[in-house]
Amino acid sequence: xxxxxxxxxxxxxxxxxxxxxxxxxxxxxxxxxxxxxxxxxxxxxxxxxxxxxxxxxxxxxxxxxxxxxxxxxxxxxxxxxxxxxxxxxxxxxxxxxxxxxxxxxxxxxxxxxxxxxxxxxxxxxxxxxxxxxxxxxxxxxxxxxxxxxxxxxxxxxxxxxxxxxxxxxxxxxxxxxxxxxxxxxxxxxxxxxxxxxxxxxxxxxxxxxxxxxxxxxxxxxxxxxxxxxxxxxxxxxxxxxxxxxxxxxxxxxxxxxxxxxxxxxxxxxxxxxxxxxxxxxxxxxxxxxxxxxxxxxxxxxxxxxxxxxxxxxxxxxxxxxxxxxxxxxxxxxxxxxxxxxxxxxxxxxxxxxxxxxxxxxxxxxxxxxxxxxxxxxxxxxxxxxxxxxxxxxxxxxxxxxxxxxxxxxxxxxxxxxxxxxxxxxxxxxxxxxxxxxxxxxxxxxxxxxxxxxxxxxxxxxxxxxxxxxxxxxxxxxxxxxxxxxxxxxxxxxxxxxxxxxxxxxxxxxxxxxxxxxxxxxxxxxxxxxxxxxxxxxxxxxxxxxxxxxxxxxxxxxxxxxxxxxxxxxxxxxxxxxxxxxxxxxxxxxxxxxxxxxxxxxxxxxxxxxxxxxxxxxxxxxxxxxxxxxxxxxxxxxxxxxxxxxxxxxxxxxxxxxxxxxxxxxxxxxxxxxxxxxxxxxxxxxxxxxxxxxxxxxxxxxxxxxxxxxxxxxxxxxxxxxxxxxxxxxxxxxxxxxxxxxxxxxxxxxxxxxxxxxxxxxxxxxxxxxxxxxxxxxxxxxxxxxxxxxxxxxxxxxxxxxxxxxxxxxxxxxxxxxxxxxxxxxxxxxxxxxxxxxxxxxxxxxxxxxxxxxx
Amino acid sequence: xxxxxxxxxxxxxxxxxxxxxxxxxxxxxxxxxxxxxxxxxxxxxxxxxxxxxxxxxxxxxxxxxxxxxxxxxxxxxxxxxxxxxxxxxxxxxxxxxxxxxxxxxxxxxxxxxxxxxxxx
Ligand code: SRM
Ligand SMILES: Cc1cc2nc3c(=O)[nH]c(=O)nc-3n(C[C@H](O)[C@H](O)[C@H](O)COP(=O)(O)OP(=O)(O)OC[C@H]3O[C@@H](n4cnc5c(N)ncnc54)[C@H](O)[C@@H]3O)c2cc1C
Ligand code: SF4
Ligand code: FES
Numbered sequence: 001x002x003x004x005x006x007x008x009x010x011x012x013x014x015x016x017x018x019x020x021x022x023x024x025x026x027x028x029x030x031x032x033x034x035x036x037x038x039x040x041x042x043x044x045x046x047x048x049x050x051x052x053x054x055x056x057x058x059x060x061x062x063x064x065x066x067x068x069x070x071x072x073x074x075x076x077x078x079x080x081x082x083x084x085x086x087x088x089x090x091x092x093x094x095x096x097x098x099x100x101x102x103x104x105x106x107x108x109x110x111x112x113x114x115x116x117x118x119x120x121x122x123x124x125x126x127x128x129x130x131x132x133x134x135x136x137x138x139x140x141x142x143x144x145x146x147x148x149x150x151x152x153x154x155x156x157x158x159x160x161x162x163x164x165x166x167x168x169x170x171x172x173x174x175x176x177x178x179x180x181x182x183x184x185x186x187x188x189x190x191x192x193x194x195x196x197x198x199x200x201x202x203x204x205x206x207x208x209x210x211x212x213x214x215x216x217x218x219x220x221x222x223x224x225x226x227x228x229x230x231x232x233x234x235x236x237x238x239x240x241x242x243x244x245x246x247x248x249x250x251x252x253x254x255x256x257x258x259x260x261x262x263x264x265x266x267x268x269x270x271x272x273x274x275x276x277x278x279x280x281x282x283x284x285x286x287x288x289x290x291x292x293x294x295x296x297x298x299x300x301x302x303x304x305x306x307x308x309x310x311x312x313x314x315x316x317x318x319x320x321x322x323x324x325x326x327x328x329x330x331x332x333x334x335x336x337x338x339x340x341x342x343x344x345x346x347x348x349x350x351x352x353x354x355x356x357x358x359x360x361x362x363x364x365x366x367x368x369x370x371x372x373x374x375x376x377x378x379x380x381x382x383x384x385x386x387x388x389x390x391x392x393x394x395x396x397x398x399x400x401x402x403x404x405x406x407x408x409x410x411x412x413x414x415x416x417x418x419x420x421x422x423x424x425x426x427x428x429x430x431x432x433x434x435x436x437x438x439x440x441x442x443x444x445x446x447x448x449x450x451x452x453x454x455x456x457x458x459x460x461x462x463x464x465x466x467x468x469x470x471x472x473x474x475x476x477x478x479x480x481x482x483x484x485x486x487x488x489x490x491x492x493x494x495x496x497x498x499x500x501x502x503x504x505x506x507x508x509x510x511x512x513x514x515x516x517x518x519x520x521x522x523x524x525x526x527x528x529x530x531x532x533x534x535x536x537x538x539x540x541x542x543x544x545x546x547x548x549x550x551x552x553x554x555x556x557x558x559x560x561x562x563x564x565x566x567x568x569x570x571x572x573x574x575x576x577x578x579x580x581x582x583x584x585x586x587x588x589x590x591x592x593x594x595x596x597x598x599x600x601x602x603x604x605x606x607x608x609x610x611x612x613x614x615x616x617x618x619x620x621x622x623x624x625x626x627x628x629x630x631x632x633x634x635x636x637x638x639x640x641x642x643x644x645x646x647x648x649x650x651x652x653x654x655x656x657x658x659x660x661x662x663x664x665x666x667x668x669x670x671x672x673x674x675x676x677x678x679x680x681x682x683x684x685x686x687x688x689x690x691x692x693x694x695x696x697x698x699x700x701x702x703x704x705x706x707x708x709x710x711x712x713x714x715x716x717x718x719x720x721x722x723x724x725x726x727x728x729x730x731x732x733x734x735x736x737x738x739x740x741x742x743x744x745x746x747x748x749x750x751x752x753x754x755x756x757x758x759x760x761x762x763x764x765x766x767x768x769x770x771x772x773x774x775x776x777x778x779x780x781x782x783x784x785x786x787x788x789x790x791x792x793x794x795x796x797x798x799x800x801x802x803x804x805x806x807x808x809x810x811x812x813x814x815x816x817x818x819x820x821x822x823x824x825x826x827x828x829x830x831x832x833x834x835x836x837x838x839x840x841x842x843x844x845x846x847x848x849x850x851x852x853x854x
Numbered sequence: 855x856x857x858x859x860x861x862x863x864x865x866x867x868x869x870x871x872x873x874x875x876x877x878x879x880x881x882x883x884x885x886x887x888x889x890x891x892x893x894x895x896x897x898x899x900x901x902x903x904x905x906x907x908x909x910x911x912x913x914x915x916x917x918x919x920x921x922x923x924x925x926x927x928x929x930x931x932x933x934x935x936x937x938x939x940x941x942x943x944x945x946x947x948x949x950x951x952x953x954x955x956x957x958x959x960x961x962x963x964x965x966x967x968x969x970x971x972x973x974x
Pocket of ligand 2: 051095096123306308
């Protein structure tokens with residue numbers, strides 16, 4: 001055992017230890033995080049030097065950047081935190097030399113930094129095979145935010161993309177290329193995909209599934225050179241003489257540890273590379289540690305984040321005087337590649353002597369599973385799952401905790417024999433639930449005992465589930481079990497009056513045929529109800545039965561906006577927003593709007609959603625205003641409802657020289673189809689006539705973009721507080737297919753979303769994300785497609801303009817008065833003229849006696 | 855009829871579980887008729903937080919043991935018994951006595967807003 005640097009060897013034992021960390025990536029940051037949390041005040045001063053332009057971000061979820069395009073969503077480290085912790089970070093500085101004798105390092109920006117302890121966390125660099133032409137423009141690697149930004153940029157105007165390398169990362173890159181809307185191809189040198197994780201049979205199935213998704217897969221192909229293409233930017237020439245053409249190339253052919261600094265400094269290296277470390281993560285120089293992907297331990301480097309985090313933990317402990325040892329790491333992985341579940345656990349290839357295998361393969365459902373067990377059939381050594389990875393958590397626990405297998409190990413993978421799998425209860429306390437942050441079942445139970453009352457709180461307290469996210473389902477199971485054991489009910493209740501989630505309540509209403517609030521309260525609730533459950537119930541009744549919102553029974557449930565069919569403004573008056581489908585309006589109708597606004601003195605504004613808003617109508621004048629609008633052929637615009645707002649459109653091929661299809665026509669049809677549909681939150685659509693996207697369809701709940709071959713559908717985007725681009729959900733649909741998909745998707749949303757949850761947030765919380773949603777909607781994996789369509793048809797058939805209906809009913813019109821016992825109106829509002837219109841006076845104008853009229 | 859009481863409307867003119875606004879001696883009074891309860895409550899119609907005459911158009915909401923109205927502007931709750939705002943200790947609206955006789959509702963003079971009454 002090498003000697004530790006005893007702290008007393010410091011010239012002054014009370015002086016802080018100067019720790020310098022090279023590389024502010026995931027592991028370097030984790031190290032700093034742990035060290036600053038564990039060191040005594042004044043024990044260490046930490047400096048971090050990073051070559052990238054920003055602090056550590058979540059590389060594991062890098063691909064999500066293509067969806068949200070928000071750097072902020074990926075950031076792990078924050079300037080403020082470092083400042084608070086007294087950590088100095090130098091960014092844009094590459095360390096180019098270490099002087100071990102002087103104990104200093106030098107950066108390319110000319111900084112010279114002294115250290116007592118140096119930590120190398122320099123990660124890896126992508127390996128680019130020495131192919132001629134690899135430096136051409138539009139050839140990329142896939143490692144940093146800048147790489148992804150460059151790829152996004154190059155994808156504009158490109159039609160096809162090729163990924164060289166069919167491993168885990170290569171397939172992830174291929175998914176991204178496909179989502180960018182390019183024809184996608186994967187070229188792999190080995191005879192199968194994901195050679196490192198799955199076996200031949202699993203690889204074959206994976207290949208089949210990925211080809212089915214429209215990605216071309218070439219295996220056993222060695223690329224010799226990249227040259228000019230004809231129709232496309234590049235041509236790839238293979239060793240066997242074949243060629244393929246493509247616009248964009250991404251290399252994903254493995255990674256190499258960044259050990260150049262260590263090499264130059266004369267530290268011992270591993271074979272074939274990486275900075276050699278001992279069990280304490282120390283290099284051949286006792287003052288220097290190496291952790292993460294750059295470190296080489298017992299014959300190998302680790303290309304996953306969890307082992308790096310474990311090494312960071314060990315290095316922190318050792319540096320502070322502890323004796324923790326790195327003991328290797330679990331390399332099990334589970335991921336969803338283009339909707340295909342793939343998992344590999346432990347000794348997936350069965351290389352352990354005398355290992356035995358059990359396999360199950362179902363070509364019809366596209367499922368392949370393999371167990372590798374010990375010679376006595378008692379221990380699980382490894383497993384491969386393709387097509388269905390639901391058993392991952394269970395199998396991994398058997399493997400990690402050396403639990404005794406059931407008498408028939410095959411029962412763990414055979415569908416008919418299911419039931420043998422233990423739930424969280426069966427796991428020992430020592431079971432590691434989250435491998436990214438090394439959190440055991442015992443630690444989770446302890447967090448619950450300390451008062452963490454939800455999965456979110458346990459995540460905060462233990463960090464479990466905040467790495468790759470793969471353990472969240474199991475974590476949820478353990479947390480809920482622990483809560484229940486403590487007599488805590490796991491609450492998804494809507495409010496104090498209903499012990500159900502919105503989704504459950506929807507189900508109860510639908511199945512029980514419940515049509516009124518009193519009945520709902522009596523059967524499933526308690527008390528009098530409140531401003532949360534009442535409108536929620538009203539919205540559910542409307543989605544299920546599409547009854548008139550102002551039926552007497554529903555009146556008490558409606559927010560004032562729904563009750564008076566207009567949005568209440570700050571002075572208690574209402575806004576009037578007639579529907580202008582797709583923003584298309586005849587001159588005559590436009591004139592009517594102007595006349596009405598003028599006659600009633602309404603402030604007039606073009607809204608951000610292609611229609612006209614008339615503000616400042618007192619409640620008692622709403623019926624007269626709407627009488628004139630309805631007579632002129634207008635309908636309510638539902639600006640007040642949690643329902644369809646507008647379907648925005650661009651002018652499309654009606655006039656635009658680039659339009660490839662009739663975006664206005666489709667938008668008008670969609671707006672008429674879904675108007676009046678009540679939903680958990682508002683719904684916005686848009687249709688663009690070509691990829692220039694003038695209608696901003698990708699920022700809508702439902703976005704449609706015309707292509708040469710039909711319509712591309714984007715879903716679950718929004719603007720507002722937290723903008724999100726929609727996901728490309730299906731391509732080249734004809735009008736009928738498009739409407740069926742939208743019908744199903746919206747009805748599924750209405751059934752399952754929480755109250756006031758927009759589609760983007762709903763999607764974010766769906767286990768399995770957009771791939772799961774595709775399976776349910778496009779592949780009908782739950783077998784509810786027909787039912788969703790039928791529900792939608794029934795709901796839509798009940799539509800009638802709420803204002804037209806109200807105007808026809810003298811009883812209903814009685815509500816539109818300010819006083820029950822007087823014809824007068826509210827005399828409180830005061831107005832100021834500005835730019836030719838009147839607007840409510842501000843408080844200071846009221847008090848200051850500015851020009852005011854009521 | 856006693857001078858202090860102002861006749862307002864028939865009970866059945868208020869849809870159960872909703873509110874209406876009445877003009878009482880020049881003041882705006884919000885009347886609420888909670889479901890399954892023949893009691894009618896009256897508060898000032900002016901929402902001091904939103905700064906507008908709107909409380910009658912809020913939803914009747916039960917919060918714990920208290921019946922309240924949730925302002926339609928920013929959703930603060932005002933206790934129907936005491937006028938107290940549940941979210942802000944320093945805010946309350948006036949409370950008016952209500953009398954029901956022969957199916958007619960009458961409103962009396964404002965009581966000064968009381969502090970939060972936990973007995974309610
Ligand atoms: C009038 C208008 C602004 C304007 O002058 O242009 C407007 C006005 C209001 N918006 Fe908006 N929004 C208006 C377009 C938008 C847009 C643009 C669009 O639709 O293309 C957005 C971003 C797109 C989106 O929603 O994804 C938008 C995002 C919001 C949000 C944030 C939603 C979110 O998910 O983050 C709210 C708050 C909410 O709904 O909870 C909101 C809420 C409101 C409310 C309802 C606030 C309120 O409760 O009083 C405003 C009511 C206006 C009224 O009385 O009619 N408004 N609002 C626009 C009316 C459009 C229409 O014709 O119906
Ligand atoms: C697209 C993608 C998907 C992935 N998915 C997964 C996954 O699902 N699960 C999983 O476990 N892992 C995944 N990984 C791997 C994971 O991201 C890495 O294991 C992890 O980031 C390693 O952390 P690190 O700190 O060792 O290296 P890095 O995060 O690469 O950080 C090293 C940092 O050091 C800097 N640096 C290097 N040399 C110097 C120098 N001389 N001077 C200054 N700075 C320097 C680099 O610029 C970099 O910022 C994925 C990786 C990618 C790219
Ligand atoms: S941005 Fe805010 S202020 Fe402007 S209309 Fe929307 S909600 Fe009102
Ligand atoms: S295993 Fe990765 S977050 Fe828990």
